[in-house]
Amino acid sequence: MIKRIFGVVIVVLVVLACTESDDTGSGNTTNDTFDRVAMLTNIADNIIIPAYQDLDADLNTLVASKNAFITEVNQANLETLRTDWFTAYKTFQAVQMFQIGKAEELFYKDRMNVYPTNTTLIENNISTGNYVLSNASNNAAVGFPAVDYMLYGVANDDVAILNVYTNANYINYLSDVIDEMQSLTNSVLTDWTTNYRNSFVVNTANVASGSVNKLLNAYVFYYEKELRAQKIGIPAGVFSTTPQPLLVEAVYKEDNSKELVLEALNTVQDVFNGKAYNSSNEGESYKTYLVALNRNDLVEVINARLDVARQKVQALNSNLKSQVETDNTKMTEAYDALQMVVVSLKSDMLSALNVSYVVDPNDNDGD
Amino acid sequence: MKKTVFALIAIATLAFTSCSSDDDNTTVILPPNGVTAPDTYSFERDGNTTVSFDGQTTRIQMAQELVSALKNPLKTEVELDAMFAHQENANDFTDAGLNASNKNLRSKTAASVDYYSANTTEANVIKADFDAYISDQVNTVFPNWADNATAGVAGQIQEAGGGSTRYVNGKGLENNQAFAKGLLGALMVDQMLNNYLSTAVLDAGNNIENNDSAVLDGANNYTAMEHKWDEAYGYLYGNEANPAVPTLGQDSFLNEYLLRVEDDVDFSGISMDIYNAFKLGRAAIVAKNYEVRDLQAQIIREKISQVVAVRAVYYLQQGKASLGTDMAAAFHDLSEAYGFIYSLQFTRIPGTNQPYFTKTEVDAFIATLMSGNGFWEVTPATLDTISNTISAEFSFTTAQAGS
Numbered sequence: 001m002i003k004r005i006f007g008v009v010i011v012v013l014v015v016l017a018c019t020e021s022d023d024t025g026s027g028n029t030t031n032d033t034f035d036r037v038a039m040l041t042n043i044a045d046n047i048i049i050p051a052y053q054d055l056d057a058d059l060n061t062l063v064a065s066k067n068a069f070i071t072e073v074n075q076a077n078l079e080t081l082r083t084d085w086f087t088a089y090k091t092f093q094a095v096q097m098f099q100i101g102k103a104e105e106l107f108y109k110d111r112m113n114v115y116p117t118n119t120t121l122i123e124n125n126i127s128t129g130n131y132v133l134s135n136a137s138n139n140a141a142v143g144f145p146a147v148d149y150m151l152y153g154v155a156n157d158d159v160a161i162l163n164v165y166t167n168a169n170y171i172n173y174l175s176d177v178i179d180e181m182q183s184l185t186n187s188v189l190t191d192w193t194t195n196y197r198n199s200f201v202v203n204t205a206n207v208a209s210g211s212v213n214k215l216l217n218a219y220v221f222y223y224e225k226e227l228r229a230q231k232i233g234i235p236a237g238v239f240s241t242t243p244q245p246l247l248v249e250a251v252y253k254e255d256n257s258k259e260l261v262l263e264a265l266n267t268v269q270d271v272f273n274g275k276a277y278n279s280s281n282e283g284e285s286y287k288t289y290l291v292a293l294n295r296n297d298l299v300e301v302i303n304a305r306l307d308v309a310r311q312k313v314q315a316l317n318s319n320l321k322s323q324v325e326t327d328n329t330k331m332t333e334a335y336d337a338l339q340m341v342v343v344s345l346k347s348d349m350l351s352a353l354n355v356s357y358v359v360d361p362n363d364n365d366g367d
Numbered sequence: 368m369k370k371t372v373f374a375l376i377a378i379a380t381l382a383f384t385s386c387s388s389d390d391d392n393t394t395v396i397l398p399p400n401g402v403t404a405p406d407t408y409s410f411e412r413d414g415n416t417t418v419s420f421d422g423q424t425t426r427i428q429m430a431q432e433l434v435s436a437l438k439n440p441l442k443t444e445v446e447l448d449a450m451f452a453h454q455e456n457a458n459d460f461t462d463a464g465l466n467a468s469n470k471n472l473r474s475k476t477a478a479s480v481d482y483y484s485a486n487t488t489e490a491n492v493i494k495a496d497f498d499a500y501i502s503d504q505v506n507t508v509f510p511n512w513a514d515n516a517t518a519g520v521a522g523q524i525q526e527a528g529g530g531s532t533r534y535v536n537g538k539g540l541e542n543n544q545a546f547a548k549g550l551l552g553a554l555m556v557d558q559m560l561n562n563y564l565s566t567a568v569l570d571a572g573n574n575i576e577n578n579d580s581a582v583l584d585g586a587n588n589y590t591a592m593e594h595k596w597d598e599a600y601g602y603l604y605g606n607e608a609n610p611a612v613p614t615l616g617q618d619s620f621l622n623e624y625l626l627r628v629e630d631d632v633d634f635s636g637i638s639m640d641i642y643n644a645f646k647l648g649r650a651a652i653v654a655k656n657y658e659v660r661d662l663q664a665q666i667i668r669e670k671i672s673q674v675v676a677v678r679a680v681y682y683l684q685q686g687k688a689s690l691g692t693d694m695a696a697a698f699h700d701l702s703e704a705y706g707f708i709y710s711l712q713f714t715r716i717p718g719t720n721q722p723y724f725t726k727t728e729v730d731a732f733i734a735t736l737m738s739g740n741g742f743w744e745v746t747p748a749t750l751d752t753i754s755n756t757i758s759a760e761f762s763f764t765t766a767q768a769g770s
Contacts, residue, residue, distance in 0.1 A: 238487050241452045241473065332488040339485035347567075357572070 548706020
């Protein structure tokens, strides 16, 4: 039966091979009537810039509580500093996906959130007092993960941690790392508000350097490599022989690494739906673009899969390290749910929007 | 079977079409399918071969060594685990080339894009099954290597008439056979049918664009798409002395069992069908004809799945024939059957994203075979029931596969 069907298919193929080609893939024009400027404007004005403004404010607060701490090293000031650090870390989850413009130019995310942090490098920097934090070689010794170590991991308990900060080198390094985070973020925000925003919203051409292409590429890359893989997959051992509990985000604080994943997942979904930062208003975004292309089906699938992924993440222990160590199956279930979204975003959404994914070299892992 | 292929060519020939363009009146006669396969699996660019599947050859050879080592009672669990999950430059194998390799078996066990990229939870369960065969072999069978096996107790058992000695666990299962025949599915079949022949892999990233424009994969002489297809080929023919012209019987996995199925007159021609589909699919990639390519992938999926199913039924029936008269022979056949049944979950129904038997169904077969004291008390009726359930999903009968 199947054999006979194959025979028919071959004949059909031969006939098809002779039809005129109507290939429209010129690739640099948009054949749709969707208002890309409106979408870029909504994402820039109502999502990206407010998120950076919020993070900028959080980091200003963090700098202030850091200054209080280094002026007077005590438990109360340490607690405030820790709280403000984690507040900023949660807010940061809303901007890491926008690695475009000044953020791309400054390697912003690589200087803010490379983990696992390199404690040997940090300790070496501290002991020599000789470091240039902006050097790429120090990416694994700065940013939120470095502060995580400085506030929770430099000694075994709070008394010992406070004792560490009787050493001026530790004080200086903590201070420099936090100041660097604040100034980097401020540079990115300032560029958005004074310069980049206006050129960004009108750069609608469907080329690799076009805003829609850059934004979507950064978004899909972030979701696949940084949210799905780094936050869940790598610790769950999906890419290694055994699970790697020490590779979770915020590993020194430990107790609510899950919250960072949920923040990240929520903002990914909000961006998809064009939902304004910290508001319920929705504007033009990937969702309305797909709707304009009659792809409501895909919108529903993506939102449904993101919802399932959230449920699976919510089912995890708030301490992901402990989740990996005690019941890694729940971690892989969360990973699998997150992976379902990758297929929808990377294959289905990008092709529906006719946007090329600038494949990273590791995508075709030859063997 | 060959007659059918000729018939298809004839039909296609009847459909020869004159394609005229508006610009001139020349007539182009297309060959069948618009693609012509070479006589052998040989493809060149600028006078050099474009065919490459070192990684597959390496893994087949690693699997050969590991399966042998599973019958060496001097091996430790740590050593066997290391052979399964080899790390680059670790001294796990007798072959220096294998030791130097950064490839390993475990990372590609139940690891296809189509079946497991969003199902790592199930993949982990499957990997753990293989870990468990190793563990059971070392901790249960090796210590009793010189003792006679009895129901519920591991040990050795000899086939009638001074035949081979088999080493089984308490349920009469040879862990080495379960491992080898299960890996045939979890590694070779899964990677071939559900990864390298998958459009998700063949067309990944810019593969179509690059293949259309002959953009090569880095410093290699092939396009990424050509290479993916070759890697599928490598899981079947990677251990051949001259893989372009396969002789079969050159490993203990798919290559060997394709020969066994071919040698059953009920299935003669199947090996040529698979070889021809591989050749034509690869030629189709060169010709940038992806419809013909995907058609060949479907043929390969159907035939390779059939190989697994035929051997599963064959060993169930052979085992049934020896039950009660030659338990060692029965245990050996049933252990092979166990592995081939396990491998059914990696098969692929053409035109779908589904195996012929799901993991749930396979687990139920295995649970039935292993209930109580396992092969010591399994009944002919049970073996027939499983055989018939499998045959019913394929185009063969239990009688055709069973002898």
